Amino acid sequence: MSAHIETNTGVDNRKFAMWTMIGSECFLFGTLITNYMINRNRAVAGPTGPDVFNIDLTTLSTFDLLMSSVAMALAVYYCKQKKLRAMQWSLATVVVAGAIFLGFQYYEFNHFVHEGLSLSTNIFGSSFYLLTGCHGAHVAVGVMLISTLLIKSLIKGESWFNDDVVEILGLYWHFVDVIWIIIFTVVYLFVYV
């Protein structure tokens, strides 16, 4: 277990850094979501959201990502409780759920391209792929980071209980989930608004 380092803010520097990064990511995704909302009805040619979206499938992928967040919260809890196996199972669940989400996104993008909506088809496609692709990239990074954590804990076993690192990575993963909660509503469910 890592020792808590005393800081003059009273907050772990790494945790503070993660929250600061999350704050800056709010600006990134806020800008991308605003860009999408401004441009989504300005396409002059090609398919747009109502022509291609499959809300049933996207609801499933949303549910998948929400459950991955539950597993991540459990991983942090089990790490603090020093329950190695339970933590590893929780982390593995997060990795699998994240990979499934990426699979959904790959399928969705592939389907949209076959329907004639690519990045360069129209301004709807450009802003949609930019937003959801950027989110997907964040999920991919999260899956890689959590996989690394899982492998490290599998190799080191009981001697590895770094609850600070698990908690900080958990913050990142939950943030990715929070952004999807907004995207699901604004991009998919508001498609006819």
Added chain:
Amino acid sequence: MAQEEHGAHAGVPLYAVFAVILSVITASEWAIFRFREPWGVSTPMLVGSLAVMSLVKFFMVVGWYMHLRYDPKMLKFVFLFSFLMISGTAAGLLMLMMHV
């Protein structure tokens, strides 16, 4: 740390309850969207209900799963300042651009 104090209270039952609530809200969002016409849901009602449900999920994940509810004020400030600032900027931009 406040986080550690919180660790003693939050546990599997709490996270399980939250998982059920998040699932029910997501299912409700899907149902309202899917059956908006047979149920006679007007556009303002659709937007309002979906926005409220989305916000509830947002604050549940941020408050409890990300533990911001139990974190020091400084961390709350870092997140809420950024979130409110970009929300205000987005609202301003949308109001400007919707009529262009």
